[in-house]
Structures are given as structure tokens and as C-alpha cells.
Amino acid sequence: MREQVVCKTTDLEPGEMLASYFGKQNVLICRTSDGEFYAFRNQCTHQGAPLDKGMVCGATTEESTPGDYHYCRKGEIIRCPWHGREFDIKNEGRMLANPDKKLPGFKLRIEDDEVIVYK
Amino acid sequence: MSKNQVRLVDTDIHERVQYQDILKYLDEPFKHYIENCHWIQEKHMPYTQPTVAGVDRADAVVPDGRPPATDLAFMQEQLLDDLDHEYGILTSALDPSPSSMHGWYEMATALASAYNDWQIDNWLEKDERLYGSVHINANDREGAVKEIERVGSHPKMVQVLLPIDDNMWGDPYYHPIYEACEKHNLMIGMHHNEPPVYYGKWPRYFIEWHTLIPTAHMKIITNMVFNGVFDKFPNLGLMMIEGGFTWVPHLMWKMDQQYRDLRHEVPWLKRKPSQIFKEQIRVTTQPAEELTRQEFESVVEQMGSDDILCFSTDYPHWDYDSPTRALPNMDPELKRKIFADNAKSFYPKLPNSKEGN
Numbered sequence: 396m397r398e399q400v401v402c403k404t405t406d407l408e409p410g411e412m413l414a415s416y417f418g419k420q421n422v423l424i425c426r427t428s429d430g431e432f433y434a435f436r437n438q439c440t441h442q443g444a445p446l447d448k449g450m451v452c453g454a455t456t457e458e459s460t461p462g463d464y465h466y467c468r469k470g471e472i473i474r475c476p477w478h479g480r481e482f483d484i485k486n487e488g489r490m491l492a493n494p495d496k497k498l499p500g501f502k503l504r505i506e507d508d509e510v511i512v513y514k
Numbered sequence: 515m516s517k518n519q520v521r522l523v524d525t526d527i528h529e530r531v532q533y534q535d536i537l538k539y540l541d542e543p544f545k546h547y548i549e550n551c552h553w554i555q556e557k558h559m560p561y562t563q564p565t566v567a568g569v570d571r572a573d574a575v576v577p578d579g580r581p582p583a584t585d586l587a588f589m590q591e592q593l594l595d596d597l598d599h600e601y602g603i604l605t606s607a608l609d610p611s612p613s614s615m616h617g618w619y620e621m622a623t624a625l626a627s628a629y630n631d632w633q634i635d636n637w638l639e640k641d642e643r644l645y646g647s648v649h650i651n652a653n654d655r656e657g658a659v660k661e662i663e664r665v666g667s668h669p670k671m672v673q674v675l676l677p678i679d680d681n682m683w684g685d686p687y688y689h690p691i692y693e694a695c696e697k698h699n700l701m702i703g704m705h706h707n708e709p710p711v712y713y714g715k716w717p718r719y720f721i722e723w724h725t726l727i728p729t730a731h732m733k734i735i736t737n738m739v740f741n742g743v744f745d746k747f748p749n750l751g752l753m754m755i756e757g758g759f760t761w762v763p764h765l766m767w768k769m770d771q772q773y774r775d776l777r778h779e780v781p782w783l784k785r786k787p788s789q790i791f792k793e794q795i796r797v798t799t800q801p802a803e804e805l806t807r808q809e810f811e812s813v814v815e816q817m818g819s820d821d822i823l824c825f826s827t828d829y830p831h832w833d834y835d836s837p838t839r840a841l842p843n844m845d846p847e848l849k850r851k852i853f854a855d856n857a858k859s860f861y862p863k864l865p866n867s868k869e870g871n
């Protein structure tokens with residue numbers, strides 16, 4: 396099994412993300428507002444933008460009705476730095492507008508204060 | 515871009531000025547109005563910015579914090595060197611957009627001149643790959659012609675820029691501008707600004723406005739064609755910038771059919787509108803819809819010409835198109851035309867153009 400420390404837990408506050416490497420692959424480590432960690436390929440599935448240059452934010456949700464916004468999920472959504480597509484960190488990196496597409500993910504575990512990505 | 519070794523001619527790069535940087539090119543009292551009275555270009559949109567860094571790619575912010583595309587060195591690193599551009603055409607951030615001003619035309623004319631001098635000094639003369647657009651204030655027709663006479667012969671100015679908004683540029687009032695363009699081998703580049711009128715006012719949401727930008731391009735082409743600009747100025751070409759391209763077959767068919775019915779109103783047209791389009795109008799590809807190869811090649815076939823499309827990235831805007839990802843794989847010959855040769859043939863002042871340079 397291949398595994399690698401990609402960062403320290405203290406490198407990321409809830410609602411933040413950073414770019415790191417797993418071997419030669421550029422990975423995106425995200426920490427959601429509940430403190431959990433997730434890892435994805437740091438490349439947008441659309442045209443390949445570096446996702447770490449985007450933003451972790453919330454989203455207007457499906458409960459919204461015309462003219463009436465419902466906004467939540469703060470710290471759980473990645474917005475791409477180019478065309479702004481939104482990916483749900485807690486739902487396998489699925490795109491909000493097209494959940495059939497998702498960001499390739501990596502397995503991840505925490506040991507002491509180390510964030511470890513593994514295959 | 516390694517495939518087939520086509521070096522990109524990028525037909526839409528938005529360099530941006532910060533107002534303090536053009537002050538030294540502005541005469542008084544116009545400089546005073548910016549420096550001391552804080553003039554900025556009128557802006558209208560009621561919407562949120564489209565994405566996380568406003569209208570730009572978030573990774574295009576200059577490392578020292580300046581706005582995207584204000585710094586040549588960073589543009590070279592992120593775009594021109596990285597993608598190995600052969601040429602790039604600068605089209606500005608439409609801020610200022612002198613021809614869009616609804617008044618104070620002397621200010622608009624002064625801004626156009628200052629912008630041109632700034633563009634020449636800081637971009638065109640600093641990177642051999644970059645070619646430029648002459649800014650004018652078209653609503654001051656005489657001033658516009660004078661400006662074309664002043665900077666239009668600069669070897670790296672390839673077109674005159676006009677915004678698509680609420681002006682109807684085909685009107686005979688503007689024809690002296692096209693005469694000046696022809697004289698200097700300059701094409702017209704048109705890019706939408708705010709607000710191209712769709713509804714007489716803004717739709718409720720940005721997504722509605724942004725979805726229908728191609729209709730603004732269709733509107734102004736229809737206006738230029740039926741007002742006889744292309745028959746009167748047969749050496750003039752029009753580059754439609756940043757409106758996508760899938761609407762082209764529809765507009766050709768529609769204009770041809772209307773012409774057959776209503777020719778009596780526009781007797782100065784000597785050719786079918788679709789023929790005019792094929793000979794004198796070109797279209798940049800961005801923002802490309804996500805098409806399969808079959809869909810893409812079918813659209814090109816419906817245009818009846820593979821000379822029309824010219825690839826553009828729209829750097830540094832948020833809806834940037836990557837030259838390796840935005841369009842599907844295609845026949846290598848078609849690829850060479852779209853990524854390089856069509857633009858070279860269109861702009862007489864780009865090296866290797868048909869006319870030779």
C-alpha cells in the first residue's frame with residue numbers, strides 16, 4: 396500500500412483547503428466546517444483548473460424557490476477558480492449542477508496530527 | 515498544444531489598465547477628472563459577480579495582488595509562455611470603453627488616445643507576440659477618424675475596437691470610421707459591453723443575461739450587414755469576439771431568407787448575407803459550449819465554411835477557454851485553421867497573412 400503524509404491537521408482550519416502532493420499527483424486537501432478532512436485530485440473535471448485557487452464556501456440549495464434563496468452548507472462546497480462549478484466535498488466531490496460528475500477522490504486518514512493520503 | 519504542433523493565435527486577450535497607469539498619457543483637464551474627481555466608467559449591472567474572483571480567473575491575480583492582466587510578466591508566465599502562443603490579440607477589459615459612454619464625448623475621446631498610447635508602450639512594444647486594438651470614441655466620429663489616423667498605422671495595431679451595447683454601428687453616420695479602417699488595413703473587432711439591450715432593461719438574473727450574449731452579437735451583425743457596410747467597404751472585416759459560435763448557421767439562414775423576402779428595403783446589398791458572412795465576418799470560439807466532435811463538426815459544416823472560427827482563450831476572464839480542453843478533438847487540418855490560420859488570413863497586419871508581411 397502506498398501512503399504519504401500530505402500535511403498536518405493544524406495546517407488547515409475548518410472551511411479551508413490546500414494543495415499538496417501524493418507522489419507526483421497534485422492533491423487538494425479540504426477541511427469541512429465540522430473539522431473533517433477530504434482529499435481530491437486538484438484539477439477541475441471541466442477544463443482542468445487548479446481547484447486550490449478557488450474557494451471553499453456554501454451554496455444556494457435545492458430548497459430555494461423562485462425569488463427566495465436558501466443558502467447553507469457553509470464550508471462544504473468547492474467553487475472552481477475558473478468557471479465556478481460547485482463540488483460537494485461531503486458527497487464524494489459531486490458537481491451540484493450535475494451530480495453524475497465528480498472529482499476523483501483519494502482515501503485519507505488522520506494519525507496524531509498528520510493527514511495521510513493512501514491507496 | 516503539442517498535438518500537430520499548431521502554435522496558437524489567440525484572438526481575445528483582455529489586458530487591463532488601472533486608471534493611475536494611464537494618467538500620464540492623459541491631457542488636462544481630463545487627468546484632473548480622474549486624479550482629483552475620481553471619475554470611473556459608468557457601470558450598470560445589478561448582479562453579483564459570476565465567480566469567486568469577480569469576472570476573472572481566481573488564479574490570474576498578479577502575485578503582488580494587482581488585478582489580473584495588469585502585468586505583462588505574469589501574463590507571459592501564465593499564458594503566453596505556458597501555452598506557447600504564436601500571437602495574441604489584445605482586446606482590453608472595456609474599462610474604459612470610450613464608445614460606450616453616454617455623454618461627455620470629449621472625455622471619451624481623450625481616454626481612447628491615452629489608452630492607445632499606454633497599450634503601445636506597455637504591451638505592443640514589449641512583447642513581439644502581442645498585437646493590439648485601436649480604441650476610439652465612435653460617437654465623436656471626427657475624433658475617432660483622427661485617432662485612427664494617429665495610431666492606426668502602428669505596425670502592431672490590427673483592428674479597431676467597438677463595443678456591442680446600445681449603439682447601432684451599421685448606421686451610415688459611422689461609415690467614415692470604416693473608411694479610415696480600410697485605409698489602414700485595420701479590421702473591426704466587436705466585443706459586447708454592458709448593456710446590450712435584450713429586453714429594454716436588465717433581466718432579473720445574470721445567468722439570463724450571460725446566456726443570451728450571442729443575441730447581442732447577432733443583433734449587431736444583422737445591423738452591419740443590412741446597413742450595407744460590407745458592400746460599401748469590401749476590404750473591411752469584422753471579428754465578433756466572445757459570443758461563442760453555435761448561432762452562426764441560424765443567423766446565416768435567417769438573414770438569407772429575410773433577404774429573399776425583403777430585398778426591396780436594402781437594395782444596396784450585392785451578395786447574399788451568408789456570402790457576406792463567409793467573406794468578411796469571423797467569430798472567436800469562446801465561450802464554447804461542450805460539444806462532441808460530431809456536434810462540433812456538424813456546426814462547422816452548417817456554416818458552409820471552415821474559415822470562420824478563430825480560437826480565443828478570453829484570458830484572464832472567469833469563462834476562459836483552455837486550448838487543450840474547450841473544443842473536441844478534430845481533423846488536424848481544421849484544427850490548424852481554427853487555432854492559427856484563420857486569424858492569420860483575416861488580419862492583414864498579422865505576419866504570414868495571405869497578403870504577406
Ligand code: FES
Pocket residue numbers: 439440441442443444475476477478479480
Ligand atoms: S475548469 Fe473548473 S469549472 Fe471549468
